[in-house]
Amino acid sequence: MERGWSTRRGVFLCLAVSLLPPGRANTFAINCSGFHQHGVDPAAFQAIFNQKAFRPVTNYTIPTQVNISFTLSAILDVDAQLQLLTSFLWLNMVWDNSFISWDPKECGHVNKFTVTAENLWLPDIFIVESMNVDQTPEGLSAFVTNDGHVVYSKPMRVTSICSLDIFYFPFDEQNCTLTFSSFIYTVDSMLLGMDKEVWEITDTSQDIVRTQGEWELLGISKATPRMFVGSSLYDQIMFYVAIRRRPSLYVINLLVPSGFLVAIDALSFYLPAESGNRAPFKITLLLGYNVFLLLMKDLLPASGTPLISVYFALCLSLMVLSLLETVFITYLLHLATTQPPPMPRWLHSLLLLCTCPRKCCPMAPHKGNQGLGLTPAQLPGLKEPVELVGKAPGPGEAALTGVSGGTGAQREQEAQEQRRVELWVEFSHMMDTLLFRLYLLFLASSILTVIGLWNT
Structure with a gap:
């Protein structure tokens, strides 16, 4: 009886392996022949879309490297009474999906296209100081390259805690912190890095918010401390946003x-x-x-x-x-x-x-x-x-x-x-x-x- 059950289990395992798309080592090779004639075939990506609930690695001992950057596009409000900073920013995240791979020569020289974000695994990056629920708009897409490189951007309206010192009002300068971290994955599963240099983030943000609102962006700096929660160690990146009030009014x-x-x-x-x-x-x-x-x-x-x-x-x-x-x-x-x-x-x-x-x-x-x-x-x-x-x-x-x-x-x-x-x-x-x-x-x-x- 036990020998018969072992035989059936071996047959099922071989059948499951045979149904996986053929590919190179540790990747789901996508058969995209005919893409240049009939467009992208959803069936070719269905096996990858079915894996979105899992971290996209073939070896779970290797952590996923997620590089982040953001653009501060507006400083909406600074509430001195509640000690809150309300800002609007675009968050950019870049990581590798080991399940995605195709040959551009076989796919009409297509090496990048967009995929709806709901069909992909997304890192659970959040802002520690945030006081509101992340209301990401629906229908966002991500860029996917032929080697599994995923680029995902989303807009965020962030209301974060900021320790405000208003003694020198209206000539005050404030230094608020935005800490990006994961609330599920520890350093054994996810590592955070920078997609852009801090000076690039500062220059882009200053060009956008230069003529808007009451506040002026002075600069952005960063630190990369790690955070212990009990016995778990989480990776994080802290951005220090320095702003100054325009006192003319x-x-x-x-x-x-x-x-x-x-x-x-x-x-x-x-x-x-x-x-x-x-x-x-x-x-x-x-x-x-x-x-x-x-x-x-x-x-x-x-x-x-x-x-x-x-x-x-x-x-x-x-x-x-x-x-x-x-x-x-x-x-x-x-x-x-x-x-x-x-x-x-x-x-x-x-x-x-x-x-x-x-x-x-x-x-x-x-x-x-x-x-x-x-x-x-x-x-x-x-x-x-x-x-x-x-x-x-x-x-x-x-x-x-x-x-x-x-x-x-x-x-x-x-x-x-x-x-x-x-x-x-x-x-x-x-x-x-x-x-x-x-x-x-x-x-x-x-x-x-x-x-x-x-x-x-």
Whole structure:
């Protein structure tokens, strides 16, 4: 019984071997006679198409070499909040199919034609960072040569994870990674290589995406580390895609209007504080700046704290500080014209240091206007000392009072009050000067920072 079964099994094996297409060593030789007259005969390739479920090698100890390259044709979106890069690329894969072989002389000198991709074995190459399912269009074809060389290209819309650093927005540069690997075949079954050099991939991609979108492609580099998953070792190729944002849109729509508003607020220091027009003007500017920020919030990143947000916060803080200083100065001038309080000694010393830092200014108060070298004409918007404090009594009034020393004491008191007025007015002018210089320093540093970031 066992001998009969062995005999039948041997007969079936011989029959199966005899049905295989005749060919050269380890290949399925395709009989393509008549192709030049009647076109390609599908029956000649049917035996090969039936093998598409298996890796196309005759010796399974030899891994299949798959060479890949891609062309980055568009950078569609960079989502800073979700940390995602959406790009469109064409993936090219090249490998050898040991089952395909024919003689071009017998086939009308045909050495290459296209075959529908669904009839061939395709390598399971995927992008590790991809966050979406590969939706390859149907009906794609691959080029097949007479020696079994297969060239297959497919378009891919890839949404991949990318660690984005938006601190220097809108002058930021990002470096995203695209890792190509197989999720089934280990290094014992598949090895990955390069179909093109990296500089060729970079040049082709830059020529295509040069004038498209918000982002500019800087360059592409690669690395070839291998990845362990448990005890299995997988081959992979990592491409580092460096991109840079084009900042023109954000400079024109964000930085320039903000700079103009701050500059106008700085020029408002030329309005006399005692006139009462400066505070309403600054309030209007502050409201306008808040409206500007509300309208432009869609252009700013939704997550993180970029440098431009810090800049806007500083502009807003400076404008609020300017408004508070204006209110304080207006209060000081009003107080100085009604009932000027004595100035503290430390504040008087600071005022003397700021007004005459290169002179040896004594700490004690001076008589008249000698302490600061001021005259009533140098106090814009203020009335004459006699009008502020009260008119000095004439000789006739002094005679009527009968007090000979009263006039001298009253004049001394009026002179002291006038000195207080002059000190507080000078202090208000000093605060205006310091804040105005702070505005100029902030504007200059902002312009230099923008120029430096844009050039680098």
